[in-house]
Amino acid sequence: MDKPQPGHLKNAGLKSTVPRIRILELFELGQERHMSAEDVYKHLLASGDDVGLATVYRVLTQFEQAGLLTRHNFEGGKSVFELNQGKHHDHIVCLQCGHVEEFYDAAIESRQEKIAAERGFAVHDHSLHIYADCTKKKCPYK
Amino acid sequence: MDKPQPGHLKNAGLKSTVPRIRILELFELGQERHMSAEDVYKHLLASGDDVGLATVYRVLTQFEQAGLLTRHNFEGGKSVFELNQGKHHDHIVCLQCGHVEEFYDAAIESRQEKIAAERGFAVHDHSLHIYADCTKKKCPYK
């Protein structure tokens, strides 16, 4: 009689295996919100979980397709994933330290819809990344 | 007494070699505005110009650094370049045919500045890509 939490595996049509459980836990309970496949792989190894890198890639893609995770392609060539909590947002990426900050702006969102509609397009999705330098103390590195 | 056109090679501190001239011509005179390294390479081969792929990659990066070209990272993993004509714009990418349409929206641009400033960031640059289906006849393929 375990109540099926939203975002759990079977719920998403995926059978619950050790690697999948570990990876989902990492996103749900871990401290890092945005992680690449390599990030996930290293965290799992560090936790003593012995998963293969291929499985990490496979599972991340499955989770994305199942709507559990969202994928982003920031500059730098590697995909970054985060828990999909239903609320769309965009990102500011700090050029000094790589810190990622999230934001949502209704005005930007609606302008995009309008622009696309005017040109005869139905928006499927979009990505907006602001690359910036932080102007105060917050940056950990330099 | 050749008047140095803006955006010409020497003008950008690059000595004018055959590959560089051909590549720049392709962007200035060709019909495709947004091209990947592979696109450029194939066009040149088709024109009978015998350049190496490594040179294409090198030159595209140099042109980007010199401000002659702009690089975009659309979905699909490959960098796409276009002539830098000074005016920033963002892109709608058609999910059916890959057609790329350009737009500029002052409201979106200024909201970005404001959002970043509020959070203590100085915008360096940004990328905004809208992925959409075109809702009318325009799509060449399907």
Next chain:
DNA sequence: TTGCAAATGAGAACTATTATCATTTGCTAT
């Protein structure tokens, strides 16, 4: 428990891009 389709993991393969380095080429100064 057993049976077996589904999932995994090690490693090969692939794609986009960069690095290496011997050879060629575009200037510059004769």
Next chain:
DNA sequence: ATAGCAAATGATAATAGTTCTCATTTGCAA
């Protein structure tokens, strides 16, 4: 024009990120 030479090129090796292959393992239903 010509020689000298640093800069540029191109073939190819190397790298990074990711996907594919396939023999072995595992979750789960009967």
